Amino acid sequence: MIRIPFNRPFATGKELDYVRAAMAAPKFSGDGPFTAECHRLLEGSLGVQKALLTTSCTHALEMAALLLNLGAGDEVIVPAFTFPSALNAFVLRGARPVFVDVRADTLNIDENQIEQSITKRTKAIFLVHYAGVGCEMDTVMSIARRHAVAVVEDNAHGLYGKYRGRNLGTFGELATLSFHETKNFSCGEGGALLINDAKFNERAEIVREKGTDRSRFFRGEVDKYTWVDIGSSYLPSDLLAAFLRAQLEHRDQIQSRRREIWETYSRELAAWADSNDVRLPIAPPECEQSYHMFYVIMPSFKARQALISHLAGLGILAVFHYLPLHLSPMGLRFDGRQGDFPVTEDLSDRLLRFPFFNGMSDSEQSQVIDAVRAFRC
Numbered sequence: 595m596i597r598i599p600f601n602r603p604f605a606t607g608k609e610l611d612y613v614r615a616a617m618a619a620p621k622f623s624g625d626g627p628f629t630a631e632c633h634r635l636l637e638g639s640l641g642v643q644k645a646l647l648t649t650s651c652t653h654a655l656e657m658a659a660l661l662l663n664l665g666a667g668d669e670v671i672v673p674a675f676t677f678p679s680a681l682n683a684f685v686l687r688g689a690r691p692v693f694v695d696v697r698a699d700t701l702n703i704d705e706n707q708i709e710q711s712i713t714k715r716t717k718a719i720f721l722v723h724y725a726g727v728g729c730e731m732d733t734v735m736s737i738a739r740r741h742a743v744a745v746v747e748d749n750a751h752g753l754y755g756k757y758r759g760r761n762l763g764t765f766g767e768l769a770t771l772s773f774h775e776t777k778n779f780s781c782g783e784g785g786a787l788l789i790n791d792a793k794f795n796e797r798a799e800i801v802r803e804k805g806t807d808r809s810r811f812f813r814g815e816v817d818k819y820t821w822v823d824i825g826s827s828y829l830p831s832d833l834l835a836a837f838l839r840a841q842l843e844h845r846d847q848i849q850s851r852r853r854e855i856w857e858t859y860s861r862e863l864a865a866w867a868d869s870n871d872v873r874l875p876i877a878p879p880e881c882e883q884s885y886h887m888f889y890v891i892m893p894s895f896k897a898r899q900a901l902i903s904h905l906a907g908l909g910i911l912a913v914f915h916y917l918p919l920h921l922s923p924m925g926l927r928f929d930g931r932q933g934d935f936p937v938t939e940d941l942s943d944r945l946l947r948f949p950f951f952n953g954m955s956d957s958e959q960s961q962v963i964d965a966v967r968a969f970r971c
């Protein structure tokens with residue numbers, strides 16, 4: 595039986611008050627006062643000119659693909675090691691993924707392999723800041739500018755992480771956030787689109803509101819609303835925004851607790867890692883991470899699987915992460931082949947994530963650490 599889960603949903607204590615207040619309002623569909631407050635909190639804390647809550651990070655990525663007009667014949671550069679949502683977003687529009695391997699230190703897209711993958715058809719780079727450690731954004735942005743391709747940051751892991759002092763999610767034309775229950779800040783299921791280029795603002799509202807100009811209508815800017823573009827329903831209920839507001843308001847408490855948990859793992863497992871040929875996570879000096887996850891790179895697939903079983907035997911759930919996308923059934927349809935991206939293939943087999951959640955107690959963490967230290971590779 596699992597006693598210490600990989601993740602446990604967390605509430606700050608303020609959520610119910612806000613949800614009750616949202617229920618008492620005359621309407622609790624999308625874009626009510628709690629949604630507006632979440633937008634304000636995100637825009638203010640990140641310095642982005644516009645944030646729009648969405649029903650998930652996946653949907654924010656779909657909005658990005660729509661806003662960039664990605665379609666048949668277009669190519670989009672993606673790391674071979676990421677979550678499928680980034681790919682679905684533009685494959686749904688008819689565009690093709692062009693995979694690039696990741697760096698062995700951060701597991702982020704290898705910026706030195708991007709340029710060789712750009713063709714006349716390349717329209718965008720969809721990258722992920724893995725574990726909330728920033729990609730090498732100076733290089734990525736200068737390649738993107740040189741070739742006039744858009745950058746979309748899938749920042750599902752990296753809210754409040756920074757690269758050279760600047761918040762992740764503020765570099766690309768568009769960026770996305772996730773508020774799924776496994777993320778630092780959550781409302782169960784949710785996300786946001788961050789818009790760094792104001793030219794997308796008006797159309798983003800339309801795409802998010804079923805392809806209509808309903809947002810303008812609600813602001814009194816037009817006297818009726820109608821179908822003006824393609825779109826879908828990407829806005830969450832104000833009830834979810836009420837829940838999320840409580841979490842966003844507790845930013846400092848949440849982030850400082852996560853930092854404590856991360857640093858405890860790092861400090862307490864250093865000697866064990868050293869003597870067992872295990873690698874701890876690496877954040878380059880220019881990156882301030884978001885403390886989203888704690889993973890280790892085991893010496894082999896066999897050792898990784900053995901540690902999973904050892905921990906499960908003690909009631910602790912540790913989990914691996916993304917499988918190489920180019921070798922997935924969908925990736926094979928886009929010509930993926932074994933051996934194409936050796937770093938992704940190798941690290942995906944050896945990566946292991948330990949339990950890490952806002953409400954993790956010191957005692958739970960000590961039990962995980964003791965159990966890990968008792969394992970020999």
Ligand SMILES: Cc1ncc(COP(=O)(O)O)c(C=O)c1O
Pocket residue numbers: 650651652653676677679680722748750751771772773774784785
């Ligand atoms: C990098 C990344 N992007 C997107 C997603 C999907 O997020 P959501 O569940 O909010 O759609 C995930 C899920 O964990 C993820 O890891």
